[in-house]
Every structure is written in structure tokens, then in C-alpha cells.
Amino acid sequence: MRRDLIRQFLYDMLLARLFEQAAAEQYLQGRIGGFLHLYPGEEAVAVGTLRAADPGDYVVSTYREHVHALVRGTPPEAVMAELFGKATGCSRGYGGSMHLFDAERRFLGGYAIVGETFPVAIGVAYWLRLNEEPDVVLCYFGDGAVNQGTFHESLNMAALWKLPVLFVCENNRYQIGTEIHRHSAVPEVWRRACAYGMEGRRVDGMDVLAVHEATREALRHVREGKGPFLLECETYRFRGHSMADSGAYRSALEVAELRARDPLEGLRRRALAEGWLGEGEVAELERRARKAVQAAVRFAEQSPPPTELHRDVYAQPLDVYAPEIPARRAAP
Amino acid sequence: MTGGRRRREGENLGLVAPAEPRPELMVWEALNIALDRALARDEAVFIVGEDVGLYGGSYRVTQGLYARYGEWRVRDTPISENSFTGLGVGAALVGARPVVEIMTVNFALLALDAIVNMAAKLRYMSGGQLAVPLVVRAPGGVARQLAAQHSQRLEHMFLNVPGLRIVVPGTPQDAYWQLTQAIEADDPVVVLEHELLYFEKGSFDPDAPPPPMHAAAVRRPGRDVTLIAWHRMVKVCLEAAGALAAEGIEAEVIDLRSLRPLDLPRLVDSVRRTHRAVVVEEDCRFAGAGAEVAAALTEAAFFELDGPVARVAGEDVPTPYNAALEAASIPDAGRVASAVRRLLGRAAGGPAATQSPSEQTGAQP
């Protein structure tokens, strides 16, 4: 059981790391456009939390969400094709990197305005609670999002009505170039929970086993109807904020220190040292992940682009609105 | 994508307010009946907003519903417009049909992210996987001396957002029909209500078959000029049309009922007969909804027009508190009538005049 879980975690984290590396390469070759926010360094958070959730739970995430979709089970092909803007992407090429959706897997997106995940999550949870459904909502956000009004508004309502939401803060210490002690009067995000009479705690977000265990406990609390829970995961992004950011505001020493705590390498080392997995097994997992990423890139390259500009703006097109310009009337 | 929602079919049916044809009913009552029936008919419907529950709604629109349906379906919220509107979006994604009441449209400015960035875009951004059957109701307009922050129209703010529908019911019958249709629609619909029309009476038959939600309505037929308005300005136009009739000018008055989509075919049809049009709006003139109506109509019916499509609109000022200045800031029947006379080249109260073209309309005599 434990070995299966470890194997799953390691595969997820390898896939996540290799997928993001491939995305960066494809971006540099001009095949992916727009903003691209990558996840290396933070893998333990998505993997540890989502592997503790049930398939019936809903997930609401930010623009740094490729890995959340992958762990949720969205095929790497569909995610990569979306980054390429192809019709076979998980949002049919209409959303892009920041707006991945997979309704079938209850993955509700992909929100690129900081602070939007809170109201969406409490809305889903309100509906679940109203209908006495057993499912819960996992709501992701960065450390920068906690000073947005919706954080306070939504956590208040979630606690007031005891809504089934697990709020997961991916605290990577930075809001683009502004470090947390420069953007937050109270940099311990979890402590803000007490303002709403909510349970909260902090966990080492570089340790997938710790994140997984903390999430299981928090989800038990939420599922038992005791109200929402705020879980702060302390993590770090190894790359810049997006592909447009070199990350020059961070010292080389700081980055090196955190890289030494790489959650993927940490798990790999520990799995081997404890004898959970053998060298051969680990190599095989990596080979599988690499193949999956290569297949995803190939699929994205070969997929057709979307062609219909006007589809899905409304349930039915409002064509009454677009009259033809009349031709000039002939002179009498 | 609804999870197996528990059906409690018919549970509330015995409690629904009797909705019978009534000769005289006020707009707020019609809205109330529409909500009551929707809550009884469809378990997916719930209402959220400030003071919509125990208090009964700032304009009585949700009166009695809290007692009838309970706090989970008629939810009093904290003052958190962006998040409770966003709550509506989130719930709509998983099968609910939430009706969000924004106490007045002025506060909708704090919920623009939920409305514009989320509700309007999620169907498209998700490649058609998600639907947002959300209704956002908001009272607004220039009321009585509420001053600049509580007295404005924000039609123009929502108008330019693909993905939204915007309806502007002004009669009890339309209020009932269009709110019902908005709740049943699979798109986000902004229902703008006018604060001075809530206690306006009109005929009401809940079982009369409704026209399409976006269809404009001719409130008075006429052959000389088309007056295009919505909300309270329809009344102003009807008053102006009465005065003009005494001078032998027959104005057709069209109530738009919907701003997005616009019922342009109906407007073109009218202009084919009258060859002149005036758009009358309470919102400020610059880049208001009237500008779009005038532009669209000019483009579609230029060769039918005998003059420019004129606009009579709110002055480009924040609404003043002083009652006389407030009245001067929005159109009245006199201003509408004189715009029509200028467009037709007539002097007030007299036959055709020979005066020079007005600078406001640029009309040719």
C-alpha cells in the first residue's frame, strides 16, 4: 500500500517536472505563446494534496495549474495541446496555459485573476452543502492572493456557513518579485484562519509525504462537516514567476538553498534509502514519465488548431445582433 | 455537470403565491412572483444578496421567500459583492441557477470581476465545457436625491462584454417574463431594474405566452419618428409622444427591453416607416448604450434615414443632490419633444418651420 503510494507520488512528480521542462523548451521555440507559469519546486503541493482527495471532489486552481490538471488525471496530451492552442487541448485551444478545464474530472480551472479561486470554490461548496453532497472543494491560491479582498470575503462566508472547502495556500514566498515579508503584515498565512474561527495549519510543502498526511487530516475535518480548513504549504519555485521573469530579485544563495531541498530529489533519495523502491523501479518510472511527455509534445504538434471564432460565447448564438451593412442604394 | 442532486419535487408548491391574471400589479410584485415560482419549480434556483432574506429585500422583491424556502435558498450575505457574485458563478458551474441580487447597481462595480472576468468568459475559455446560468439583478437609475454614488446607470459597463445578456424590463409583465426567462437561460444574464419603476402598476397575466427575452416592443405606433428607449425613459417618450400628437406629429415609441442582444431588426423595421429616430436614455450621453443603438441603426438603415439618429441622454455629470439640478441632468418629455421637432424641422407647437438645423442633432431641414 505504502509502496504503491510512493510509486504514484514519484511518478506524478517526475511527470510534473519533465512536463514543465518540455513546456519551457516548447515556449522558447515559439510553439507556446502568452504567459507561461511553471511549477518546478512546488510539485509536492499539488501531488500531496490531490492524491489525498477523492475523485468526486472539485478542484479550483490558479494560472500555475498544469500539474494540478495532470495529477487530477487530465491526459498530458490534452494539457500540452492546450498550451499549444490546439483544438485537442483540454479547453479546445480557447483557454491556454492559464485556463485549463476538465469538467469530467471536476477540474474547474484555471483562473488568472489573482484571488478568483476563493469565490468560485465557495460557490461550488455552497451548492454541495445545500444538497448535502459528500464531496468537497480544494481551492488553490498563492501567498500573493491572501491580500486580495476575495480572500477575506470568501473565507468569512465559508466559515460562517461551514462550507466544505479546503483552502490550500501554495506559499512560494513570492508575489512575482515581491517577497512575502514585503507584501504581508502577517507572513504566516495559516494564522489568518483564526480571524474567521477557522482551523488552519502549516506544513512543509517540500515534503510530499507530509503534505499528503496533513491534507488527509484536513479533508477529514472538512468532510465531517466541521467547516473549511486553511492549509498553508511552504514551498518555493525554482524558476522565475513566468517565462518572462529571470528571477533576478532572489539571491543565488537563496535559490541554491531551496534547490537543495528539491521535493522530487528528496522523495527519490528517501524511497531508495528506505528501500521503498529499487533503482530499477525508479529508472522505469522516469522512463515512463519521459515517454508520456514526449508523446504529449508529439500529439500537440500534430493536432489541428481550432477554427470557429464564435462558438461557445453563448449557449445559442445571438445572431440577431449582427446585421448586414446594406449596399449603397442606386441613385434614383 | 451536476452531482446527484436530491429532488424534493413539489415540496413547496402548495405555498406559491397565487399567480393569477390581475389587472393592476406593481413591478416589484411581478418580480417577486417570478422568483417565487422559479424557486418552487426548480430546485436549482437559489437567491443570494444583502438583506434578501429576513429583511425581505431593499425593494421588497424577495419578500416572503425566506420564510417559504429557508436560509439555504434565500441567503442573506455579508457585504462582499465580488465574492457573493463569484459564489453564484461557482455554484452555476456545477448545476445551480443562482439569482444574485446586488442591492443597487452602484455596488456592482465591486463585483465586476465576477461578472466580467468569470461569468461572461467561462463558457468560452473552457471550450464549451462549462455553462454559467447565473442571473445578476441590480436596481439602478436616477432615483430621488440619492446623490452621485447612489444614482447612476451602468448599462454601458456591461454592454461591451461578450458572453453577457442584458435585459431592462420596465413593466410588471416584462419584469415577470424576463426574470423568468433569465433564470431559465443557460447564459449569465444581467437584469437591470429601475428604482423608480418598482411601484409602477401595470396589467399582468403570468400565463400569457412571453415574447423572446431580447424582443423589443412597440409601446405606441406612429409614422413620423421612432423614439427608442428603455426603463423609465419609455414613460418619458410616451409623454412626449402625447404632446407631439397634439401638433400632428405621430411618434412611434419602442421599448428595447433588452440591450444585449439588441433587437435591431425591430428598430430597422420601424425606421423603414418613419425615416427618423431618436434614442432616449437616462445614462450619460458619451459612450452610453444609446451611442451603440444609434451607431448600429445608422449602419443598418442609413439609406432609410432622412436625418441622423439623434440622442437625448443624461448630461455628462455625476448626478447632483439638489432636486432641480438632478431633474436637469436627465431627459424629460420636453427635451425629447424638442429634439423631435428639430429633427423634423418644426417649430414648437406649429407647422413646419424654416429654422436652421439644430447643432445638437445636426438635422437637415
Ligand SMILES: Cc1ncc(C[n+]2csc(CCOP(=O)(O)OP(=O)(O)O)c2C)c(N)n1
Ligand atoms: C488581480 C490581479 N492583480 C495582478 C495580477 C498580476 N499577477 C499575476 S500573478 C501575480 C503574483 C501572484 O503571486 P502569488 O499569489 O503568490 O502566486 P504565485 O505566482 O507565486 O504562484 C500577479 C501580481 C493578476 N493576475 N491579477
Ligand SMILES: [Mg+2]
Ligand atoms: Mg507566490
